[in-house]
Amino acid sequence: MNILKKITILLLISSIFFVGCRSLEKETDSLIPHRTKVPLLRPNEYSIGMENGNSILFKELPNGLKVIVIEMPFSTIAYGMISFKVGGRYEPESHAGISHFLEHMLFKEKEGSEPVSEIRRMGGNVNALTDYELTTYYFTVLPEHFEESMTALSNIVLEPKFDSKDLANEREVVLEELARGKNDPRTLVLSSLVKEVFPSSPLTNLVIGNEQSIRRITLADLYAFHKAYYIPGNMIVVCAGAIDAKPAIRLVESLFGNLMPLPIPDISFEDPEIAVSNLTKEIPVNQAFHITGILVPGKAEEDYYEMMLLDVLLGSGINSRLHKRIVIDEGLTEEIYPYHYSLSDTGIWAIMLSVEPEDTERARKIIDEEIKGIKDGLFSDYDLSIAKQALKSRLLITLDRPMELAHFELESLAFRRDILTLQEHTEKLEAISRHDIILAARRHLTADNTITISLKPAPVPNRWFLILKLLLTGEL
């Protein structure tokens, strides 16, 4: 029954996408603010040779839409995606979850206009993902169906077809998704972390929103949100796999080139404020669930690459200091999960584990010691070189398929305003010295930036009270 275990892990992984919100424009009741254009770091059209015989072509259309085509001549599939710079961070608190709700609603069809079914009939896998700063629609098909599928996907995202009946039904589906995300102490401890790291943000309700906001969203809200954000200057189209770049670019131009350029809504994100440094909750669990989270730089910020290496040195992978201490040396648990989730200008690094309740303090002490050890420079140049090589190997393994490479380049363009090849990425990592890492650790792994949360077993009589409370309020 491995599938059920996998579902548990997927729940945990999916909760990553609900981490790290802060923002918003709180000063008005307006759903849609305004924004000025930020220039790219390279020209409006260029191509780059990549590793493994792949190549990449970038073009910005006159209306502001950006397109990336990744030719992967040895692939057997074609992947297409249309992404919008909007997500959980772009929503007022009253409408938390509207980006995600809209993503669901755009898949609704009406007789005579069934683009989702068109892709499905060609065997395509079609879906979407809403994050804090990006909402992305994508499909995977056999290469001969690429053109028709991209045409259908453009219809899905640009021509909403939903009505009030669809809204009522989909609201229940979204509420099911919300309930699913709260059905495990592992996701509860992660969502607690987000709430405490970004306490003033309405998006502590997570990308999906909360029951009140989900129930509040109207048909008019959804159409207004779509009209404001689903515009060419806010769009990135990525095509990857067994496709030819030039015809793909021509296709994108024909599908989107005539869209009117419109002003992009402006958003400013507030600096996060950590609410408390320590929090312990008693809930009906058997084991203790502990998380130490640290506020770290975002993808567009300095020290992002240093943070990637700190992650490898400290928590991710079997050779990390925390894995060695907690799993190998002391045998406290197998269930230890590192998280490094970054937005454009901030992020969270965290280590979460389950342990016997009496081992919680021991685990916490080890985490504190290892963080201090990094700041004190208790690692060698050799350790750093192993971390760099490990990270490079991971990237090579991860970015082998069109889907992963497409998402990697999408985020690179969206957050760093540039496309990076793996080689360029590696060069940035290689340039980092041990001294750089120590300085970055001292800047970011500070007590002020750190929060620890422990969920511990409640005394047995409280169990039913808490379950009743959960059933009545949906909250622990």
Added chain:
Amino acid sequence: MIKKLLIIIITIFTFSQAGAEPVIKVLKNGIRVVLYETRTTNLVGVSILFSGGTRFEKKEEKGVFRLLELMLPRGTETRTEEMITEQISLLGDSFSISTTGEFWSLEATVVNDNLKDLLDLSKDILFDPAFSEVNLSKVKKMAIQTIKASEDSPWSHMSELYRAVFYPQFYAEKDTRITNIRNTKKSTIMRIHSEYFTPENMIIAIAGDIDQQGTIDLIDQIFGTLHHGVSSRQTEPKQQDTPLPLYRAQGGGITQAGILIGTRLKGFNRRDEHLLMLLGAVLDNSLGGRLYEEMREEKGLVYSISTHYSLSVKPYTWFIFSTSRKKNIKSVIDTTEDVIKELKRKPATDAELELAKEYLKTSLAISYLTPLTVANYNGVQLLRDEVPESLLERTIEIDSVSPQELDLFINKYFPKQWTKLVIR
């Protein structure tokens, strides 16, 4: 006709890019090897399997076989734990050892240049473990903690209930497993290791960017010197044909209930797996299928619902799993049963079948981009004494299923009364 021919030609061309036939070799010491060369990647997926798994645990061993998985990477006669963790990290951290009801497996993905390093490391871990007492006490503690932590996972509750109901002979309560683990001696672990980790009980499956002859030579050079083992338990323990309950429910959910509706597939032939795949795709495919449309799009009862089958241990099972808020339990059960009963009254249409086939072909093409998935499939097929098929062969099999075949399957295996398991 011409269009159909063109599609067949395109399909053959597309899938021929993804690899040729799996090539099977047997080394002199009995190790079975299956290789699959693809041109779509620079990676190599490696799956090393040892037939056995928890179905062979005796009463006093229930829960114990997993300890071996935890002990193996904790140092060998020539490598310390630190050397092993460093090597795994350098290779990209895509490395795991696991225990199933059917086998132990070591799985890894590496860049093609690192294949030799990976195989050297694997041989060392699998055949020269140090088995220290200190480490045994550590892994016992961790294994017990894992069992206890699973109490805090609704889906682990469902997994337990599923195994207790469908495979009672192989199942033991958590407390029994914890007691067995506590009582395990090093000598027991060493005995299990020597009994199962033998060349004749072993399969090496490799897929991806490899040169077949060079890879066979490499495997022979590294593993060919291993001596025959003492013996391995060859006779598969028989599962008693215990009656299935109609309904079983227990607590464990927090905000949602987990609902499983399933049956055993008594007498089903593994070679007909493509029928199960196709049936699953008729009921649940990319944002569509009968279950998805009825349960989610029409009634808003679930966020996701999926079909599953298990062909690992006899008797095989087929089931539908979904989660929903607790107020919906009855509606989910009733609607799910209606949909699967409707399949008998209203068989899949040609259009539904065609869509399901296209969906599966794309899904297969996607899965063949991941070398480890291919290695796993080939290795498990060989372990089950089945013939690993190529992507093209699997595609043709799916394409060849007629509506009548699917109806026959449904009429033969779908029971009048389904077993319903609920984690409330």
